[in-house]
Amino acid sequence: MSGGPRGPGRRLKRMHSLCITSGKGGVGKTTLAVNLGIAMARGGKRVLLLDGDMGMANLNVQMRINPEFTIHDVVRGRKNLSQIVIPTEYGLDLIAGGSGIAELSELGEHERQNVLHGLEEIHGYDILIIDTGAGIGDNVIRFILAAERTVIVTTPEPTSLTDAYGIVKTVLARRETRGKALKLLVNCVVSGAQARDVAARLNSVTSRFLHEGLDCIGSIPFDPLIQKSIMAQKPHLILNPRAASARHIREVATRLADDRGIGIKNSLGGFLRALFGSG
């Protein structure tokens, strides 16, 4: 059932926001957002997952969920945000974004109020995970700016690494992002040595040309079982909890769920206001 308490009388909590993004598409962002979220929920965190990929919103497809409403219905004033939160059987809740995600960056005052209306009913989450689109589009950058932490997913492929560097460069060029925690997550590795090599190479390039190191939060092995789980529309962590790749995902989730030293200042409302650029 739902991991997120709703309703008045609950203690107001600080919520830590985590953006999962990538330079190149198809590197496993959505798969990792779902499975990291499940791992955190199983670790006792209350997790809200936001599908921030307006082009190819497919978090719901990976979990075999057919959302009736999306952010678009909230922007148009047909629903409150609290009414479109979908409890999942995996212990976390989901908000479907779809085309409404593009609209979030261009809201008039009336539509902003539509989005913020009724927000107090959905407090109580420990962590908001946003699965963004790939690349350096305006929407992706907005999510990175609004979130406290960002994980950049790459695979060892040169094209993926080049695009990961591109996103780090774009993000660091924005003054507002200085001091934001950017972490690298290397997916589809064939060995620990390969993961270390990829992380070291990217770190050395960002240190040299952007004067900022890029910490690696972990790596996930290439695992055909992950592909099977996508075909089955059932998360890998649920289908194959004993796989080595599932263990790696749990380890990364534990590191990411540890919010010590992040200086959390967000609530869901604070995050959305930051996203709109109004606070």
Ligand SMILES: Nc1ncnc2c1ncn2[C@@H]1O[C@H](COP(=O)(O)OP(=O)(O)OP(=O)(O)O)[C@@H](O)[C@H]1O
């Ligand atoms: N560690 C892994 N081992 C094997 N296959 C993987 C792994 N991680 C992801 N994949 C596969 O990579 C494909 C793309 O994954 P996913 O859709 O999560 O990527 P994405 O970065 O979110 O893509 P998009 O940019 O389209 O949103 C999926 O078919 C998935 O099965």
